[in-house]
Amino acid sequence: MHALLLEAPNRFSVTERPLPERGDRDVVLRIHRAGICATDITTIKGESPVAIYPMTPGHELIATVEEPAAAAPAFAKGDWVTIYPTQGCGHCNACARKEDNHCATFRVQGVHRDGGCFAEFMVVPEDRLLAVPATLRNDAGALIEPTAVATHAIRRSALKSGQRIAVIGAGSIGLLIAQAAKAAGAGYVAVVDRLPERAETCRALGFDQFVLSDGNLARTLAQYGEFDIVFDNVGAPATLAAAVDGLRTRGTLVMLAFPHGSDPVTLPYPKVYRKELDVIVSRNYAREDFTASIALLEGGKIDAARMITATYPLTKFADAFSDLRNNPARHLKILISPKEQV
Numbered sequence: 001m002h003a004l005l006l007e008a009p010n011r012f013s014v015t016e017r018p019l020p021e022r023g024d025r026d027v028v029l030r031i032h033r034a035g036i037c038a039t040d041i042t043t044i045k046g047e048s049p050v051a052i053y054p055m056t057p058g059h060e061l062i063a064t065v066e067e068p069a070a071a072a073p074a075f076a077k078g079d080w081v082t083i084y085p086t087q088g089c090g091h092c093n094a095c096a097r098k099e100d101n102h103c104a105t106f107r108v109q110g111v112h113r114d115g116g117c118f119a120e121f122m123v124v125p126e127d128r129l130l131a132v133p134a135t136l137r138n139d140a141g142a143l144i145e146p147t148a149v150a151t152h153a154i155r156r157s158a159l160k161s162g163q164r165i166a167v168i169g170a171g172s173i174g175l176l177i178a179q180a181a182k183a184a185g186a187g188y189v190a191v192v193d194r195l196p197e198r199a200e201t202c203r204a205l206g207f208d209q210f211v212l213s214d215g216n217l218a219r220t221l222a223q224y225g226e227f228d229i230v231f232d233n234v235g236a237p238a239t240l241a242a243a244v245d246g247l248r249t250r251g252t253l254v255m256l257a258f259p260h261g262s263d264p265v266t267l268p269y270p271k272v273y274r275k276e277l278d279v280i281v282s283r284n285y286a287r288e289d290f291t292a293s294i295a296l297l298e299g300g301k302i303d304a305a306r307m308i309t310a311t312y313p314l315t316k317f318a319d320a321f322s323d324l325r326n327n328p329a330r331h332l333k334i335l336i337s338p339k340e341q342v
């Protein structure tokens, strides 16, 4: 099969790879669309602490079942599916609680393991499959996984109807969180980014305010009143300070930024203390967040057409990758299609 092969950081090509071996309970998926995620970029650049080489990366996908599981199949050939990609060890306390996303050694295919979805086919355990409803059997289905990051963050935040929220960082995850917050009844949604081009996107998505991060973000954000919840996707001292300043007393700070390196995070603790803030971390998602994600997408609460800014054939992966890296203002989610005609 055709697959992206990442041999070492920054060294990749689309080449012939054998289909991975499979067991009785594995299925072969025919990939329809695969989304490029920030995680893939760090993996390709060699900045992911968990990546292995060589590997085929990719974990956001919509597919059809090509070959069902040999033993007691629950999915048939041709069924439209996506995957819950997290696989726990199966025997630790977290796994026993069915929280495989908190297993200390969980693995995601295409992130920590070879066998990702930038390929024509993928072999996955059948118990990872999730059925995709008819209305999402198209490009929108590739957004189910990243939208689950957003529904997890909303669930963690305990957002209540009418609340005022701010989202710092208007990349694809930030914009999905803002849309999920609106769907959950947020009364006012402000989105902060340093790319002025995001203003137009935010207007089109119907958010109340776009805030250009201009070097004095704390002062800028505070102009828009007090927030009940601030979602920070950046994790920099300046954005966290701005989030703390923007929150009301007993407000909630939700931190989503992936930690690169082992530097401690910097929070202005005296203000956190005086305001008695709830500081929450939201990491990836749990399986149940995919149910909420599918419901949001099905209900039209996520503007898939606006979130997907380009689709490239797999053979042009290098072009897709450089387009995404060189034109951050133009792109949100770029999809990859194994078919030459996209």
Ligand SMILES: [Zn+2]
Residues within 6 Å of the ligand: 037, 038, 039, 059, 060, 145, 146
């Ligand atoms: Zn992802």
Ligand SMILES: [Zn+2]
Residues within 6 Å of the ligand: 088, 089, 090, 091, 092, 093, 094, 095, 100, 103, 104, 105, 106
């Ligand atoms: Zn475990």
